[in-house]
Amino acid sequence: MNATTTQPVYSYFPGCSLESSNRAYDISARNVARVLGLEMVELEDWNCCGATPYMAIDSRRSALLSARNLAIAEKQGRDIVTVCSSCYLVLQKTNHQLDENPSLRADVRDALQAGGMDYRGSVRIRHLLEIIVNGLGEESIGRHVVHPLNGLRVACYYGCQLTRPLGEVDDPEFPRLLDRLMQWIGATPVDFGMGTKCCGGILMTTQPEIGRELSGKLLKQARKAGADCICTICPLCQMNLEAYQGKISAWMGETCRLPVLYFTQILGAALGLNPAEIASKDSFIPLEPILACGGKHE
Amino acid sequence: MQYPPRAVLAALRAGMLDRVFESNTVWLCASCYSCTVRCPAGIPFTEVMYELKRLGIRKGLLNKRYSGIALAESFVDVVEKHGRSVDAELIRRFILRTHPFKIFSFMPLGWKMFRKGRVALRPRKIAGIANLRKMMAKMQKKEVTL
Numbered sequence: 001m002n003a004t005t006t007q008p009v010y011s012y013f014p015g016c017s018l019e020s021s022n023r024a025y026d027i028s029a030r031n032v033a034r035v036l037g038l039e040m041v042e043l044e045d046w047n048c049c050g051a052t053p054y055m056a057i058d059s060r061r062s063a064l065l066s067a068r069n070l071a072i073a074e075k076q077g078r079d080i081v082t083v084c085s086s087c088y089l090v091l092q093k094t095n096h097q098l099d100e101n102p103s104l105r106a107d108v109r110d111a112l113q114a115g116g117m118d119y120r121g122s123v124r125i126r127h128l129l130e131i132i133v134n135g136l137g138e139e140s141i142g143r144h145v146v147h148p149l150n151g152l153r154v155a156c157y158y159g160c161q162l163t164r165p166l167g168e169v170d171d172p173e174f175p176r177l178l179d180r181l182m183q184w185i186g187a188t189p190v191d192f193g194m195g196t197k198c199c200g201g202i203l204m205t206t207q208p209e210i211g212r213e214l215s216g217k218l219l220k221q222a223r224k225a226g227a228d229c230i231c232t233i234c235p236l237c238q239m240n241l242e243a244y245q246g247k248i249s250a251w252m253g254e255t256c257r258l259p260v261l262y263f264t265q266i267l268g269a270a271l272g273l274n275p276a277e278i279a280s281k282d283s284f285i286p287l288e289p290i291l292a293c294g295g296k297h298e
Numbered sequence: 299m300q301y302p303p304r305a306v307l308a309a310l311r312a313g314m315l316d317r318v319f320e321s322n323t324v325w326l327c328a329s330c331y332s333c334t335v336r337c338p339a340g341i342p343f344t345e346v347m348y349e350l351k352r353l354g355i356r357k358g359l360l361n362k363r364y365s366g367i368a369l370a371e372s373f374v375d376v377v378e379k380h381g382r383s384v385d386a387e388l389i390r391r392f393i394l395r396t397h398p399f400k401i402f403s404f405m406p407l408g409w410k411m412f413r414k415g416r417v418a419l420r421p422r423k424i425a426g427i428a429n430l431r432k433m434m435a436k437m438q439k440k441e442v443t444l
Contacts, residue, residue, distance in 0.1 A: 016382045016383035016384070016385075017383070017385060019382070019418060020384070020385055020386070020416055020417060020418035020421075021385045021411065021416050021417075022416075023416065045424050045425045045426050046424070047377075047381040047382060047424050047426070047430055048377045048381065048382045048383050050377070051373070051383065052328075052329045053369060053370040053373035053374070054370075054373060054374055054377065055348055056348060056351040056352065056355075056366075056370040057351075057352065057355060057370050057371065057374050058352070058374070059348065059352065060437055060438075061434055061437050064433060064434060064437045065377070065434075068426075068430060068433065107437060107438075108437070110436065111433045111434070111436040111437040112433060114432055114433055114436040115426075115429040115430065115432050115433040116429070117433075160328075160329070160330040160331055160332075161329070161330075161331070164330065164331035164332065164334065164335050165331040165334040165335055165342065165344065167335065172331075172335040173332075173335065197330075198328055198330035198332070200328060201328035201329065201330070202328060202366075202369060203326070203328050205369060205389070205392065206325065206364075206365045206366045206368075206369050207322070207325070207326065207364075207365070207366075210326065243407060243410070243411070244407075281414070282414050282415075282416060284410060284414075
């Protein structure tokens, strides 16, 4: 990219859900990175990280799945950046397990070598949100904002796995990364008290009555706090809160039409990206009304 | 959750884990890790839940009525086939494993997703799938005993 940049090149790990169901996250993340001058090259022939279901069956093979991705990134000499909270945690967890458990490490390396690969443990896992907030910072973001979203009231929803259990990038239960970023782009974070409560994750599919209750509480509180939208950093949270919102509303007995955006879509709008560049058409609940608000208040 | 974390540990000590396995407890854990960061004794309880899931599946002790196991098994199948997860195929396999008639309750959302172009119609396998399978075969399971 640009010769004066001091930023490293990252191996970008989109994760499986970003290939189809949540491609808006992929599209907006790539475009935001481009505008901010972050160089992300898609990890070559990456495979599924294993997510939460694989380790419920076989933790050793789950570690191997992640390790194959780590091995590819290590060969390129790059750290991995992802936008999926689950991929972030699973890859990071594998790094820790390989570090702490020599017998697992030996077995994983044996298996990798059977396929002509190896992993020595040098790759760091980053979440794009954390690179943008901690790495680039307010001044750098501010320089790129062309359409401040003044007056937009945002419920910042972190979900679980970015900060728990590791707590390496922010406080496990009271993180601030996303709230800060929203302030930098002119929006107003609203305190809805549920920023790190679980949306139910996969329970929306396996135990719908529980999933609806957990996501329903989040939507209810966000609305009560006067939010115009919810900002998420995880594809599954976005899916549960938006695609199931109709079902949840019917179950709660009240109508709720709250847009749920990826942080890269809100940030992208502030950076002047057009609707196609943040894939706003992929949303079921239209984003235009809230994203136009910046202009209104200027 | 029929048996919250302290009850699970009490059942483990009392040799009454069968009751926990019979209930839906382990599948209600969605890996939010709240217990892990809050436990005053520093017990990574989410990992205990994972270990119970694996142990219960291996020993056939889990109640098949709860569909968490079907979801996890479907997921493993899809990843072994493609090297990646494919949402539509995961849901299809999950429904077939549990209640085939439930396909109707998933259809409105499936149609909504399809119309937005958010369903992968022709998922591709990763290029290194054969290599990945070779590595996976080499990675033998190891017994964990409680």
